Amino acid sequence: MEIVYTVFAFIFGLVFGSFFNVVGLRVPKKESISTPPSHCTNCQRRLTLLDLIPVFSYIFLRGKCRTCHAKISPIYLLTEIITGLLFALTVWKLGLTIETVVALLFISLLMIIVVSDFAYMLIPDKVLLFFLPLLALGRIFSPIDPWWDSILGAVVGFGILYLIAVISNGGMGGGDIKLFFLIGLVLGTLNTLLTLFLAAFIGMIVGIIVLKVRNQGRKTPVPFGPSIALAAIIVYFYGEAILDWYANLF
Ligand SMILES: [Zn+2]
Known part of the structure; x- marks a missing residue:
C-alpha cells in the first residue's frame, strides 16, 4: 500500500510543482495567480490542458511552445520533478500523518521561494x-x-x-x-x-x-534562498542522523 501512496504523492507533487512555478513567478510581480490563465510568455497563446500536463507536455513538445516554438525554460520542468520527488520522499518516510501535512507545507514554501x-x-x-499560520497550526497539532x-x-x-x-x-536579504x-x-x-x-x-x-563558470572577477550576487x-x-x-554522526566523532 505504501508504494501506491508514494506514487500518488509523486504525481500530486508534479502537479503542485507546476502550480509553484506560477506562484513563484507571479506573486513577486504582484500579479494574480489565477488571471490571466497560464500563457506562453512569448506569443501569449493561452495554454490548453495538453500544455499543462506536468513533465509529459514538456517532453512531448520538446521544451518548445506549440505555436511560436519559443524555448520553454527547463527550470519549470525541474521544479515539477523536484517537488514530485520530495512529496514522494515525504509520504515514503512519514506515511499519512499530521506530520506529513507539515512536511508537505514546508516543502511547498521552500519550492516557491x-x-x-x-x-x-x-x-x-x-x-x-x-505559510506562517499554516505551519504554526501544523506545529500545534504535530x-x-x-x-x-x-x-x-x-x-x-x-x-x-x-x-x-x-x-x-x-x-543578507530581509526575505532570508x-x-x-x-x-x-x-x-x-538545534x-x-x-x-x-x-x-x-x-x-x-x-x-x-x-564564479568559475561565469569566469568573472567581479562578484555577481547569487541568490541564497535555494x-x-x-x-x-x-x-x-x-x-538527527547528521547530529548523531557528528556526536560520534568525539
Ligand atoms: Zn508561444
Missing part, C-alpha cells in the same frame, strides 16, 4: 505570510519535542540572521531573515542552526562554481 529567488532574487513576504523548541527555534533563527545582516551591512523564522518554527533550535551552517556551506560551494531551501530539506529529513 526557490522559484522566486532564482527569478527575481526575492523572497516575497506574501508567500511567507501565507509538535516537536519539547513543543516550545519551535518558538525558541523561530526566535533564534530570526535573531541570528538579523545579526548577520547587521554585521555584514546588508549582505524572515524565512529563518519559519524554518525555526518547523525544525526547532536543527535550525544546523540548517544555517549547511546553507552557508552549500552557498559557498555554489558561489565558487558560479541553498537555504536545500539545507532545510536535508536537515528536516536527516538532521
Whole structure:
C-alpha cells in the first residue's frame, strides 16, 4: 500500500510543482495567480490542458511552445520533478500523518521561494505570510519535542540572521531573515542552526562554481534562498542522523 501512496504523492507533487512555478513567478510581480490563465510568455497563446500536463507536455513538445516554438525554460520542468520527488520522499518516510501535512507545507514554501529567488532574487513576504499560520497550526497539532523548541527555534533563527545582516551591512536579504523564522518554527533550535551552517556551506560551494563558470572577477550576487531551501530539506529529513554522526566523532 505504501508504494501506491508514494506514487500518488509523486504525481500530486508534479502537479503542485507546476502550480509553484506560477506562484513563484507571479506573486513577486504582484500579479494574480489565477488571471490571466497560464500563457506562453512569448506569443501569449493561452495554454490548453495538453500544455499543462506536468513533465509529459514538456517532453512531448520538446521544451518548445506549440505555436511560436519559443524555448520553454527547463527550470519549470525541474521544479515539477523536484517537488514530485520530495512529496514522494515525504509520504515514503512519514506515511499519512499530521506530520506529513507539515512536511508537505514546508516543502511547498521552500519550492516557491526557490522559484522566486532564482527569478527575481526575492523572497516575497506574501508567500511567507501565507505559510506562517499554516505551519504554526501544523506545529500545534504535530509538535516537536519539547513543543516550545519551535518558538525558541523561530526566535533564534530570526535573531541570528538579523545579526548577520547587521554585521555584514546588508549582505543578507530581509526575505532570508524572515524565512529563518519559519524554518525555526518547523525544525526547532538545534536543527535550525544546523540548517544555517549547511546553507552557508552549500552557498559557498555554489558561489565558487558560479564564479568559475561565469569566469568573472567581479562578484555577481547569487541568490541564497535555494541553498537555504536545500539545507532545510536535508536537515528536516536527516538532521538527527547528521547530529548523531557528528556526536560520534568525539
Ligand atoms: Zn508561444
